[in-house]
Amino acid sequence: MTKHAGWWYGGVLALLVLTSLIALMAGTEWLGLSQVTWAVSHPASRAFVTIFSLRLPRILSSLICGGSLAVAGALFQAVFRNPIADPSILGISSAADFFKLGGALLLPWLPGRNWLMALVGGLIALTILTSGRALTDPYRLIIVGVALDATFVGLQQLLSSGAAAVSHSTFNGLTWSDTATLLGLGVVGLVAALILAPWANYLKLTDSALKNVGVPVNVLRWTLLLLGMYLAVSVTAVVGTIPFVGIVIPNVARRLVGHDYQTVLPFSMLAGAWLMLAADTLGRTVIVPSEISAATMMAVIGGPFVIILLQRGRGFHGMSTR
Amino acid sequence: MECQHVSYQYPRQTRGLSDLTGVFPPEQVTTIIGPNGAGKSTLLQLLARRLPAQAGQVVLNEQPLNQLSTRQLAQQVAMVTQHHQLYDELTVREVVATGRLPYHGLLQAVPANEVTPYLDMAGLTSLADELIQDLSGGQQQRAWLAAALAQEPVVLLLDEPTTYLDVHYQQQLMTQLRQLAAKGLTVIQVLHDINQAFRVSDWLWLLQDGQLVASGTPDDLRDAKLLGRTFATPIEIVTVPHLGPYIVQLPD
Numbered sequence: 001m002t003k004h005a006g007w008w009y010g011g012v013l014a015l016l017v018l019t020s021l022i023a024l025m026a027g028t029e030w031l032g033l034s035q036v037t038w039a040v041s042h043p044a045s046r047a048f049v050t051i052f053s054l055r056l057p058r059i060l061s062s063l064i065c066g067g068s069l070a071v072a073g074a075l076f077q078a079v080f081r082n083p084i085a086d087p088s089i090l091g092i093s094s095a096a097d098f099f100k101l102g103g104a105l106l107l108p109w110l111p112g113r114n115w116l117m118a119l120v121g122g123l124i125a126l127t128i129l130t131s132g133r134a135l136t137d138p139y140r141l142i143i144v145g146v147a148l149d150a151t152f153v154g155l156q157q158l159l160s161s162g163a164a165a166v167s168h169s170t171f172n173g174l175t176w177s178d179t180a181t182l183l184g185l186g187v188v189g190l191v192a193a194l195i196l197a198p199w200a201n202y203l204k205l206t207d208s209a210l211k212n213v214g215v216p217v218n219v220l221r222w223t224l225l226l227l228g229m230y231l232a233v234s235v236t237a238v239v240g241t242i243p244f245v246g247i248v249i250p251n252v253a254r255r256l257v258g259h260d261y262q263t264v265l266p267f268s269m270l271a272g273a274w275l276m277l278a279a280d281t282l283g284r285t286v287i288v289p290s291e292i293s294a295a296t297m298m299a300v301i302g303g304p305f306v307i308i309l310l311q312r313g314r315g316f317h318g319m320s321t322r
Numbered sequence: 323m324e325c326q327h328v329s330y331q332y333p334r335q336t337r338g339l340s341d342l343t344g345v346f347p348p349e350q351v352t353t354i355i356g357p358n359g360a361g362k363s364t365l366l367q368l369l370a371r372r373l374p375a376q377a378g379q380v381v382l383n384e385q386p387l388n389q390l391s392t393r394q395l396a397q398q399v400a401m402v403t404q405h406h407q408l409y410d411e412l413t414v415r416e417v418v419a420t421g422r423l424p425y426h427g428l429l430q431a432v433p434a435n436e437v438t439p440y441l442d443m444a445g446l447t448s449l450a451d452e453l454i455q456d457l458s459g460g461q462q463q464r465a466w467l468a469a470a471l472a473q474e475p476v477v478l479l480l481d482e483p484t485t486y487l488d489v490h491y492q493q494q495l496m497t498q499l500r501q502l503a504a505k506g507l508t509v510i511q512v513l514h515d516i517n518q519a520f521r522v523s524d525w526l527w528l529l530q531d532g533q534l535v536a537s538g539t540p541d542d543l544r545d546a547k548l549l550g551r552t553f554a555t556p557i558e559i560v561t562v563p564h565l566g567p568y569i570v571q572l573p574d
Binding site for chain 1: 393396
């Protein structure tokens with residue numbers, strides 16, 4: 001933990017509160033602080049409906065999604081020992097999206113269909129990613145991941161040309177039931193990630209160094225990998241694929257609060273939640289009454305960040321996974 | 323620790339070890355020497371159970387190594403290698419703390435008071451919160467050694483521990499290994515420098531082409547013919563004042 005970590009935690013918490021307030025007020029119709037407090041005690045008013053049925057579920061959903069994606073990214077980076085590994089860039093999320101779409105077409109009667117299918121997709125992508133030689137070399141991993149991502153995006157387009165239900169990766173139109181699903185899935189995964197944070201630290205050592213001290217490397221690796229996958233596909237199942245949160249946030253977190261995953265993970269969770277909320281709030285207010293989806297906002301913010309990270313930062317100097 | 327008819331063959335290679343039998347005397351410093359490709363590092367890997375013996379077995383205190391659980395093994399055998407061991411930043415304290423992992427559950431934190439004695443012993447207390455990447459080669463080596471000692475092993479294995487050290491640190495390390503052996507630790511190392519091996523060891527293993535050519539005390543093995551044959555180069559043993567016998571490789 002760096003000297004200023006405490007300040008950064010304070011800062012991100014303050015930003016979270018501030019942005020949440022703004023997000024409650026801003027929208028097609030601007031509601032001042034007094035109107036918001038008035039609405040709370042008037043459940044029959046239009047302002048109440050706007051806030052509690054439209055804005056609040058959307059705010060909570062983007063918070064939990066941002067936190068989940070950031071933590072999923074940090075876990076993938078720890079496991080693959082590669083600072084730009086992340087479920088979205090490695091094709092996990094698009095595989096989940098593709099299977100979700102396939103499920104909607106073929107198994108419309110299946111209960112919990114979206115989540116189950118997304119999980120299957122995530123597992124299949126993960127299996128492909130880890131079965132070959134991609135793990136031996138960080139560049140190969142990213143290239144295989146990007147190819148996997150392109151394949152599943154293509155398959156999805158192939159399938160969706162005949163279908164009506166295409167995912168748009170947006171928080172627009174989320175209901176309380178979607179929010180409840182996201183919260184339930186996300187909180188379980190995030191709590192597990194915080195508990196398992198020391199394992200992410202252990203994986204900074206090579207496999208052979210870990211074996212020397214009797215640590216079951218593969219148990220650690222697969223637990224964290226499956227957990228990261230679970231967090232990412234849970235977001236995909238409800239909202240869709242949102243790129244780059246998992247790359248941007250953990251890398252900023254390491255700069256600000258140090259490399260200890262016991263501080264990186266909680267900080268990533270908070271900062272990811274904030275970034276997602278800020279991006280979504282901005283996206284739905286800049287071109288009122290229309291809006292820009294969260295995925296588009298993140299692509300615009302995250303793409304340049306990754307380019308800067310790789311062109312100027314230390315990149316993945318000296319890293320390989322085995 | 324001892325080897326009983328141990329063999330190991332690398333897949334698709336002629337390299338390997340064949341039918342090694344011999345002992346590593348307890349509480350002494352044993353050094354494995356031999357030309358490149360003789361199987362020194364392979365043997366060390368087998369002793370650490372990082373490679374499985376394909377025939378025969380490695381026995382520690384009359385118990386075959388492969389009957390131990392990973393955790394039991396880590397409580398008895400520790401290894402220091404020269405390969406880089408980190409993908410990301412860790413402080414010296416965190417590195418040394420990894421040596422205590424065999425004694426704790428995977429989700430338990432290692433108590434600080436179990437780490438400090440080893441930091442003190444390695445003279446790293448003032449550097450404990452520095453990143454290990456920022457330390458000099460000698461200091462890094464000391465930190466990894468401290469981590470291995472924190473495992474409280476019966477046997478300490480070292481693969482060419484002097485490679486990245488200057489003469490001063492080499493000397494310091496060898497003195498430390500002798501002290502550890504005197505306190506009851508069995509030390510087994512691979513060294514390239516034959517003279518250093520003869521000077522610091524209680525016992526030597528001489529390997530050639532995956533076979534044990536000879537083992538014994540330095541005095542037993544200080545034989546110009548034997549060494550010359552093993553290393554395939556003419557060797558003479560001279561006596562240097564204040565130093566004693568010294569092995570010299572003669573030009574062909």
